[in-house]
Amino acid sequence: MEKQIVCINCPLGCRITVTMDGNEITKIEGNTCKRGENYARQEVLSPVRVITAVLPVEGSSVPVSVKTAAPVPKNKIFECMSEMSKANLKAPIHMGDVIVPNILGTGVNVVATKSVE
């Protein structure tokens, strides 16, 4: 099986083809540099993203912005958004406060990226 990846490390945007045999990578082609190879490997085996969002805060006219403190699996983005939206938040909130601990059992906390008085 082949997977196509567009490298994000530089504006070149190499189109990298990763050939797989089951869960094993057998070939990586199309990259210009080593960074591309590493990126393609990560993207194929376990793609991750930091998720950021805004959530409403009870008693405040402004929402709080949050992020996952570390990247989480890409296929859990919408599940994470849905889980975060269940948080019942009240002001005051301080930057760095944990909003949702260990979201979806990923071991990653969702934290506030601004303070809301």
Added chain:
Amino acid sequence: MAAYGIDVDILIVGAGPAGLAAAVAAKEAGIDNLVILEREDHPGGILRQCIHNGFGLHRYNEELTGPEYAQRDIDRAEALGIDIRCGTTVLSVEADHTVTAVSTSRGLETYKAKAIILAMGCRERPRGALGIPGSRCAGIYTAGTAQKFVNLEGFMPGKKIVILGSGDIGLIMARRMTLQGAKVLACVELMPYSSGLKRNIVQCLDDYGIPLYLSHTVIDIEGGERLTGVTVAKVDEHRMPIPGSEIHFDCDTLLLSVGLIPENELSNQAGLEISPFTSGPVVNDVFESSVPGIFACGNVLHVHDLVDYVSQESTEAGKAAAEYIHRESFDGKNVQVMDGNGVRGTVPQKILLNEEKKVNLMFRPSGVFEKAQAVVMQGDTVLVKKRAQIFTPGEMVVIPLDTTKLSGEEPIRVSIEKV
């Protein structure tokens, strides 16, 4: 000095990342009588609404969100006791360093500054600048306005979205609107390439299956009170719509991400020379404009890709303004910097020949160049070269120039050539 007004050593217009970095640098260089005037009610500038991550990779070697990046500068400024006056709109800046401002808390004020640093940032190109035909209905916003609605005020501008332009803010908003529950139908780009960062194309469009239509544009806007749809068509090499290529989208919102323009009303008023290529003030390598003692840095000078570079440039501008106060002028001979083939809007436009130093020449390629090199020449002499696999207009190029290589006052020219 005039007999009226508030005397300050350095007055900074704008408390975004540029103004804050310039203030911190000037204060650390020994300038105590310093004030920042900020129009909004909070310092931090546009970073406050940029809640996504990816800021600070160069400066801090970590990925921060916009509010977190801004807070570090705000904390630094506060620790140094820098006077940031929020809710204060600057009405005018004069060439004689008189600044008029107004606020609800202090009313009308006049400042007299020994040096001024302009750090007003940039604004988005609006619909009026595009000449799209069709209805003048509600539901058309710049991407940055939508970003402010969603991220700072907590409400969504629409449910079914088309984005015109593939600038970074448009791409970032494609992801944001999707995550917050809207459906983004398409991102439409007039040029055959995106002006956004590759990372944003992948992580904001591809990740969510949002199609990017290159060499396409919006040719009609439909709707009465509210937008009901847009028509998109492919364009030819002269950017003219190709009949028969129309695609119709039913949507309630059109977001525009079609370019940023430095906000230079105050600079114009002060009589600063403005570059037609950057739309920002013409400056020398210490970021001093054509009016002595008035400096400019950050996106008001030229639009940057990364805030890290804004902070770096503004730190230099802050130091230079402090030095200007200590020595009272930056007199001396200078060398002009010209744009050559494939290069647009090199900053700085002049290099002072006052001492040996390294000067960063910054510019945008005027098109896409693969396997090419940027070359800096003085007459027939090559001063410095920088090779790259690719140069694109979406990514600013920085070339450090060692001024010991300059000989005489002959202009230097920056260009891109095939290898």
